[in-house]
Amino acid sequence: MAVDSYIKKMFGEKSSQFADAKVLLVGAGGIGCELLKDLIMMNIGEIHVLDLDTIDLSNLNRQFLFRHKDIKQSKSKTAIAAVEFFNYKSKLYAYHGSVLDTNLFPLSFFKQFNIIYNALDNLEARFYMNRMCLYLNIPLYESGTTGLKGQVQPIYPYLTECFSCVPKETPKTFPVCTIRSTPSKPVHCITWAKDFLFSQLFSNEDTNTQEIDASEFTNEEEAEASKKEVNELADLKKIIANEGDNEIVIKIFEKIFIADIERLLKIEELWKSREKPSFEQIKDYDHFFKDINKEYLTTCKDQSTLEEILKTFASSLLRLTDRFKNNENIEFDKDDEDTLFFVMSASNIRSLIFNIPTKNEFDVKQIAGNIIPAVATTNAIMAGFSALSSVNYFLENDNINRVVKSKMVFDSSSTDKVVNSSKLIKPNPSCSACSIVKGIITIDLSSTTLGQLRDKLIEKYNYGDDVEIMTLDSRLLYDFDLEDNLEEKLTNFINDQTVLLINDSDEKFDLIELYVLNSQNSEIILPELNIPLKKIKPSENENDENDDDDKLLVDNEENNDIKVTVSLDDDDDLVEEQPPMKKRKF
Numbered sequence: 001m002a003v004d005s006y007i008k009k010m011f012g013e014k015s016s017q018f019a020d021a022k023v024l025l026v027g028a029g030g031i032g033c034e035l036l037k038d039l040i041m042m043n044i045g046e047i048h049v050l051d052l053d054t055i056d057l058s059n060l061n062r063q064f065l066f067r068h069k070d071i072k073q074s075k076s077k078t079a080i081a082a083v084e085f086f087n088y089k090s091k092l093y094a095y096h097g098s099v100l101d102t103n104l105f106p107l108s109f110f111k112q113f114n115i116i117y118n119a120l121d122n123l124e125a126r127f128y129m130n131r132m133c134l135y136l137n138i139p140l141y142e143s144g145t146t147g148l149k150g151q152v153q154p155i156y157p158y159l160t161e162c163f164s165c166v167p168k169e170t171p172k173t174f175p176v177c178t179i180r181s182t183p184s185k186p187v188h189c190i191t192w193a194k195d196f197l198f199s200q201l202f203s204n205e206d207t208n209t210q211e212i213d214a215s216e217f218t219n220e221e222e223a224e225a226s227k228k229e230v231n232e233l234a235d236l237k238k239i240i241a242n243e244g245d246n247e248i249v250i251k252i253f254e255k256i257f258i259a260d261i262e263r264l265l266k267i268e269e270l271w272k273s274r275e276k277p278s279f280e281q282i283k284d285y286d287h288f289f290k291d292i293n294k295e296y297l298t299t300c301k302d303q304s305t306l307e308e309i310l311k312t313f314a315s316s317l318l319r320l321t322d323r324f325k326n327n328e329n330i331e332f333d334k335d336d337e338d339t340l341f342f343v344m345s346a347s348n349i350r351s352l353i354f355n356i357p358t359k360n361e362f363d364v365k366q367i368a369g370n371i372i373p374a375v376a377t378t379n380a381i382m383a384g385f386s387a388l389s390s391v392n393y394f395l396e397n398d399n400i401n402r403v404v405k406s407k408m409v410f411d412s413s414s415t416d417k418v419v420n421s422s423k424l425i426k427p428n429p430s431c432s433a434c435s436i437v438k439g440i441i442t443i444d445l446s447s448t449t450l451g452q453l454r455d456k457l458i459e460k461y462n463y464g465d466d467v468e469i470m471t472l473d474s475r476l477l478y479d480f481d482l483e484d485n486l487e488e489k490l491t492n493f494i495n496d497q498t499v500l501l502i503n504d505s506d507e508k509f510d511l512i513e514l515y516v517l518n519s520q521n522s523e524i525i526l527p528e529l530n531i532p533l534k535k536i537k538p539s540e541n542e543n544d545e546n547d548d549d550d551k552l553l554v555d556n557e558e559n560n561d562i563k564v565t566v567s568l569d570d571d572d573d574l575v576e577e578q579p580p581m582k583k584r585k586f
């Protein structure tokens, strides 16, 4: 049966609308390759594929559109070239770049799509796409897998839970003192080698300026020892940059694995209830450093003998030193052999000193790359559900009906059912992303004054009296107390893509967020918004005399007449988005 009639049989007459759709697929990795195939099979009109990465050897086992010859080629472009021979009607477009790059992909880029599919592997990009879809009110089909687990979440902006509504699990971290002074597991040594030693030696940042936070250590002496370590490493880094002969291997080894450990040994407090580190297992190190070179031993991946460990350390260090001297920006990458082997061997030397089991290349790669093996089948299943979920977009006329028909799909822990589904849930009213109604304002910043913007806002959204206008980064541009700026052109305060927060001075309506698109000679075009009434009654906070204690008013250097509100709250949670401005009272 031809694809067209098959689709018609499956989904009915309305499936002919697939051909009119323009969709964006973000990510051409494990799920992305599968989704591209599924969307093509649905005869979607235009499929735009975006990915920042190039193909690695380790992608080939599951990213079935890529071949060995494609290694180092752009994922999005290769994926599209690979399906060229499929029998399909979709028009395909590839973009190589990060979706976070606002120069390459401004908000107006996303505006052209009916649907966006996320096939990403990190929270930052997922949070970002979630926001873009909220601004533009575009349905987002979010998917992800870890090993045998996976899930697909259709997100209909403001009607269902968005990606930020539920806090995401934090990646596992360890106390600094465990990593720096008292490791007891292989993962502690690998984390030390990757996140501390490797970045101290090879990162382009000025490591001299890095501060040690004494409160993270249980013991003052320990904090002092760590501070010394960092300063001395910064000196070694200078030697790496300027000399880089084989001497450096011995110097670095003796500093990190002898002097620093001796310093720790002197802190008796640390070893009262722990086994002391010892040099017994590495005492013959100078023997193995006699004939070092940049070639790796053929058995270096095994890491089963002291010779393999030490020689891998020496070769990887020398190779990285060469790269560093060539001004290469070296970052840890599990698929970059030199960086992986350096981390592997350095962590194994540390393990020998702390009497911890050593690990081979395979294990270190898993742990250092935080990898749960990706499973091709899970990717294929979740991509399939993502494509199928989006069929509701075409079969139903509006988002409310789409929500009713759509389901969230996830893996099941029961053995008699592979996948489960559940109804979509309403947004979390305190979600940092979707609890604030968002929209896009098109405006000519060079010809419009702040006063004109204020008047237009009041008129369009029926604010009773007045508004306060701020930027997302907390600059107060206007309130009833700050009228001096009203005659000024907006270019003096904001740019294209600035996000504005508009607050109702009467406290009747909730805060709104407007994304600025600068357009020359354009009138002020404000979005149609359904602004909810304020959830917290002002009277609830009236007795709170210290309301302003959590903000400071300071001068902005560029615009001296603008008040700048700086929050003293320091909410550093990486996996939850920043708390919304509406939580503060202005």
Ligand SMILES: Nc1ncnc2c1ncn2[C@@H]1O[C@H](COP(=O)(O)OP(=O)(O)OP(=O)(O)O)[C@@H](O)[C@H]1O
Pocket: 026, 027, 028, 029, 030, 031, 032, 050, 051, 052, 053, 058, 059, 075, 097, 098, 099, 100, 119, 120, 121, 122, 125, 374
């Ligand atoms: N900011 C971003 N912009 C564009 N593409 C992105 C961005 N962040 C991640 N991606 C892409 O999302 C895809 C996710 O796919 P996947 O989870 O299979 O990861 P991978 O990098 O291909 O594989 P692995 O991490 O297992 O080696 C990757 O191709 C990655 O390049």
Ligand SMILES: [Zn+2]
Pocket: 161, 162, 163, 164, 165, 166, 427, 428, 431, 432, 433, 434, 435
């Ligand atoms: Zn939300």
